[in-house]
Amino acid sequence: MDGTVLIADDDRTIRTVLTQALTRAGCRVHATGSLAQLTKWVDEGRGDLVITDVMMPDGNGIDRIPAIRKARPDLPVIVISAQNTIVTAIRATEADAFEYLPKPFDLPDLMGKAGQALSRRPRRSSEPTVAGETVSPEGGAASADPAMPLIGHAPAMQALFRMVARVLNADLPVVVSGEAGVGKSMIARSFHDLSDRKDRGLVVLSSADPLDAAVARIETQAAGGSVIIENPAGFDPAAQARLVGLIETLEADPEPGRAPRLISTMGHDPQADLAAGRLRADLYYRLAGVTMNVPPLRARIEDIVPLARHLLARAAAQGLPDRSLSEGAAALIRSHPFPGNVRELENTMRRLALTAAQAEITETEAREALAQVPGAELSARVAEPRLSPGAPDRGSRMPQMVSAADARLADSVEAHLQRYFDLHGEELPPPGLYDRILREIEKPLLEIALDATGGNQLRCADLLGINRNTLRKKLTDLNIEVTRRRKLM
Structure with a gap:
């Protein structure tokens, strides 16, 4: 890799890591x-490449891109940001950034993007000398605006955000598919509210609406x-047939520009609706110019706690008490399966905002709230923890929600292990994994068995x-x- 890279970030650690990595790769930084x-x-x-943060002490990195483009049209800009919102x-896409990467970013990924940017830019014969690094006061990552509709650092969400950005102002119809509660309606609204059409009319049509009036x-x-x-x-x-006729009209x-853009929300498997005859093929293919699937919350584990905090902030902005999560509460929330997806998470956070005794939500309060799963909002039937009559109350543990369709222990263990590997990205977990995993399984097994037998070791x-x-x-x-304790009858 060859070229000069200009880095702007108010976090000294990030500047140091990027400087070392790019220097080792052969760049001047x-x-x-x-x-x-x-x-x-x-x-x-x-400079041959700019890597800039968004929220800086003296401005916004994205806002500077048009000026950079005007001064240096051939200078690529990579944006990195802790504001992992749509x-x-x-x-970043509208500003014509070369790439946008959320923090914490994957260093090999960023290095790959930097290499691509440098390889596409013509080299100059000389590079002016630059004074050493200018250090500003350290600053933390700015939190997401509570009004933002969607946030997500997980790769699946970032891929979705990039797709939305690419087709935001295209004339193609869009299908947004996904399980109940994942945020399909918010994504659909984003296609209007964040697009060039935002100052024009928006009509939302559902099967409950009288079709003539709609x-x-x-x-x-x-x-x-x-x-x-x-x-x-x-x-x-009959209504689907009329929709086909309406779309044709x-x-x-x-008159150019009069036709509205069509945005549809569908279940997680539109093809199954087609095969079962629930959805007309001619209607679907008129609506599906581009289809994007919103991942369920279980596919974006790393987003759960940031989302929970974001939803608490949004609840506070709407007049509910201002709450934060303790470490224990955050850990419980992260490990919950959330079959109701983001909708269930939001309801849980609003409940906690109202019922928590103090400003910081405790582990016990989180456990009690997570045990209250509103059945009407589940995307799948979920069984309550199986307790025999007279069994001891294991209040020291979060109730584990077990899917009625798939209650095999091996599947749950496999899911947790896969999640552990996924959290390390392209790197492997630290050595000694076998013994470490066995110890982590052994301890809760012994504790639960002791609890179930009232502390009787025999x-x-x-x-x-x-x-x-x-x-x-x-x-x-x-x-x-x-x-040892006496078992309650």
């Missing part, structure tokens, strides 16, 4: 914590704007099928405290 210094370097003709991705609203209010059709598979056959409008050893002396040694090695 100049880093600063100031957008003013970055602008000065660009205006002086320095709006950030769209703004058609009249589309014809009078949605010219040049957008129409969101919620779950067209839920419309009866809209497409045939001779019964516990018999339950586990091991020698009592072996059990005692394991309890000592794992520092498990044993308390």
Whole structure:
């Protein structure tokens, strides 16, 4: 890799890591914590690539891109940001950034993008000298605006954000598919609210609306704007046929720019609706110019706690008490399966905002809230923890929600192990994984077995099928405290 890279980030650690990595790759690197210094370097003709943060002490990195483009049209800009929102991705794309990467970014990925940017830019015969790094006061990552519709650092969400940004102002109809509660309606609204059509009419059409009135609203209010059709598979056959006719009429409008953009929300498998006859093929193919799937919350584990905090902030902005999560509460929330997806998470956070006794939500309060799963919002039937009559209350643990369709222990273990590997990205976990995983499984197994037998070690050893002396040694090695108690009837 060859070239000079200009880095602007108010986090000294990030500047150091990027400087070292790019220098080892063969680049010359100049880093600063100031957008003013970055602008000065660009205006002086320095640099072959810019890597800039968004929220800086003296401005917004994305806002500087048009000026960079004007001064140096051939200078690529890579944007990195802790504001992992759909709006950030769209703004970076609209500003013609070479690439946008969320923080914490994958260093090999960023290096690959930097290499691509440098390889596409013509080299200059000389490079002006640059003074050393300008250091500004350290600053933390700015938190997401509570009004932002969607946030997500997980690769699946970032890929979705990039797709939205690419087709935001295209004339193609869009299908947004996904499970119940994942945020399909928010994504659909984003196609209108963040696009060039935002100042024109928006009509939302569902199967519950009288079709004649809805058609009249589309014809009078949605010219040049957008129409969101919620779950067209839920419309009866006659209504679907009328929708096909309506779309043909809209497409045939001779006046340029009058046809509204069509945005549809569908279930996680539109092809299944087609195969089952719930959705007309001619309607689907008129709506599916581009299809994008919103991932369920279980596919973006790393987003759960940031989303929870974001939803608490949004609740506070709407007048609910201002709350934060304790470490214990955050850990419980992260490990919850959330079959109701983001909708269930939001309801849980609003409940906690109202019911928490103090400003910081405790582990116990989070456990109690997570146990209250609103059945009407589940995307799948979920069984409550199986407790036999008279079984002890294991209030010290979060109730584990077990899918009725798939309750095999091996599947749950496999999911957790895969999640552990996924969290390390392209790197492998630290050595010693086998013994470490066995220890982590062994301790809760012994604790639960002891709890179930009232602390009776003889019964516990018999339950586990091991020698009592072996059990005692394991309890000592794992520092498990044993308390005998009388079982409640």
